[in-house]
Amino acid sequence: MSGPKTCRTCGVTYPADEAAVLFQRKTESAGMHTYRTEYATCRPCQQTKRDTVKVANRWPQKMRDTLKRHAGRLGYSVSDLALRFGWNLSVMEHEARHAYANGCPYCHKSFKSMGRDLFNITLDIVNPAIPPDFITNTRWVCDTCNRAKGGKDPSSWGAYMAGFRRHEEEARRQPRQLGFWGDATCQ
Numbered sequence: 001m002s003g004p005k006t007c008r009t010c011g012v013t014y015p016a017d018e019a020a021v022l023f024q025r026k027t028e029s030a031g032m033h034t035y036r037t038e039y040a041t042c043r044p045c046q047q048t049k050r051d052t053v054k055v056a057n058r059w060p061q062k063m064r065d066t067l068k069r070h071a072g073r074l075g076y077s078v079s080d081l082a083l084r085f086g087w088n089l090s091v092m093e094h095e096a097r098h099a100y101a102n103g104c105p106y107c108h109k110s111f112k113s114m115g116r117d118l119f120n121i122t123l124d125i126v127n128p129a130i131p132p133d134f135i136t137n138t139r140w141v142c143d144t145c146n147r148a149k150g151g152k153d154p155s156s157w158g159a160y161m162a163g164f165r166r167h168e169e170e171a172r173r174q175p176r177q178l179g180f181w182g183d184a185t186c187q
């Protein structure tokens with residue numbers, strides 16, 4: 001590398017000192033020969049491309065991670081969950097995106113407002129006492145609700161949420177005494 005160089009992707013021409021580091025590839029050895037090769041595309045272009053791929057893969061990656069984690073926790077293989085219980089990656093992603101756009105079905109809060117991006121959306125096994133059929137027995141919910149629900153059966157969880165609704169209703173009527181969900185006075 002000696003002179004200036006133009007990136008094949010973005011068309012920017014870099015002066016020699018910048019080109020030397022922006023197109024540099026690691027030194028390769030082949031037999032007795034060691035030689036340096038260069039990229040045709042500049043580092044900034046390569047990085048942008050990687051970031052774009054990363055963003056596009058976020059949902060599929062989340063689905064694969066969720067499938068694997070639940071398989072381990074539930075004591076099934078990944079293929080058992082897929083074949084016997086309908087944990088199909090594209091169905092999972094479709095449902096997850098739908099929930100993400102519409103808010104947590106338990107607390108009705110918007111996922112976007114929670115601020116931790118895809119970390120806030122988690123898969124709940126609605127009734128852990130029966131088989132984990134994906135369509136009838138799972139739901140994408142926020143991590144706060146999922147943690148609060150823990151191992152509660154559906155009727156205990158129903159009662160828990162009823163208590164929260166009652167508290168919220170009272171708070172609406174007497175805001176000074178109780179405050180709304182999440183207020184310091186409610187902890």
Ligand SMILES: [Zn+2]
Binds near residue numbers: 010
């Ligand atoms: Zn470029």
Ligand SMILES: [Zn+2]
Binds near residue numbers: 141
């Ligand atoms: Zn929630």
